Amino acid sequence: MTDSPAVTDLRSRLDAALGGAARAWLDQATAEAAAHPSADAEDARAAVHQAAPPTWEVRFAEAGRRCGPEHADAARLLLLHAARADRTTLARLYHQGTAAERRAVLRALPLLVPGPDALPLVEDALRTNDTRLLAVALGPYAAAHLPPHAWRYAVLKCLFTGVPVDTVADLERRARADTELARMLVDYADERTAAGRPVPADLHRVLALTATPAPPPAAPGPRHETAPAAAVSPSTPTGEEQES
Incomplete structure (x- = not known):
């Protein structure tokens, strides 16, 4: 998955805020998430449900302890993005997670779910x-x-x-x-x-x-000027004068 500008900016700001040990942990955790098989594959999906949670999901849970509560949401969002978490994975992490983990899942929805499928969360x-x-x-x-x-x-x-x-x-x-x-x-x-x-x-x-909102004022229509009545010249005889 290509990083969006928002994800790139988030990672830059997080790197600037974290200490060396936390940055190293985040590097390893996002690499593990990116290496995890895509949940789109049926065999990978079955393996996820039958075996223990993948390593990156364990990292997702411990992000608060590793990066600090103030940076945990951002770190978890980066992990979800790196893992290309699908709707099933997001729902599982949401329902099994703490309130902080649920917040991270909700923040990730615009990046990971293009349609309304995640509305139940x-x-x-x-x-x-x-x-x-x-x-x-x-x-x-x-x-x-x-x-x-x-x-x-x-x-x-x-x-x-x-x-x-x-x-x-x-x-x-x-x-x-x-x-x-x-x-x-x-x-x-x-x-x-x-x-x-x-x-x-x-x-x-x-x-x-x-x-x-109030409608905009109507544009003034074209002006229709009334032509002045034709002036009667004193030198021009009227009809009655011509008949007489």
Whole structure:
């Protein structure tokens, strides 16, 4: 798999942030992941399910200890990319992993899954009350593939769990002129007000995004000037004068 500019940039920034031992570990771990047989092959797929997890998946789990919690997400994403992890592998790592490992899988979806096939992972994350998992679940993959009804409820869940809407990818585009989202936001604000609870400031921001843009002013049409009435010259006799 050819590295995308985003992956190349991520590796450069991670190399600059890691110490020598962590960089050496990451070099070895990504090499192991890249050497792992493609999960597209049926025999390799069967071997993965029948034997112990491949070495790179063990490295995936220990990335936090090797690279530090602040760099673990990036290191895990690089491992998933190097291993060309397919949907089955991603689902297994997600469901068997810790919250931190699940976040890494969700971050990798836009790079590894071109269509909506991995939406069940996003939907599972949106059912949790883990705010860090919710924030990552509403990244670029959800922005591209999550159906409107589920996306609206996810935005609403951000509001009542305190997840900043800045973390919702492509919020402005998806909220634009969404009258159903506007209705849900107004209902939620009314419920909060009736219960004597404050309305989240982010709600008003999202509500403003749902407004239908005003149409541009119509271009002025061509001017039709009325020709002035023909002037009657004093020297020109009128019809009555000519008859007389």
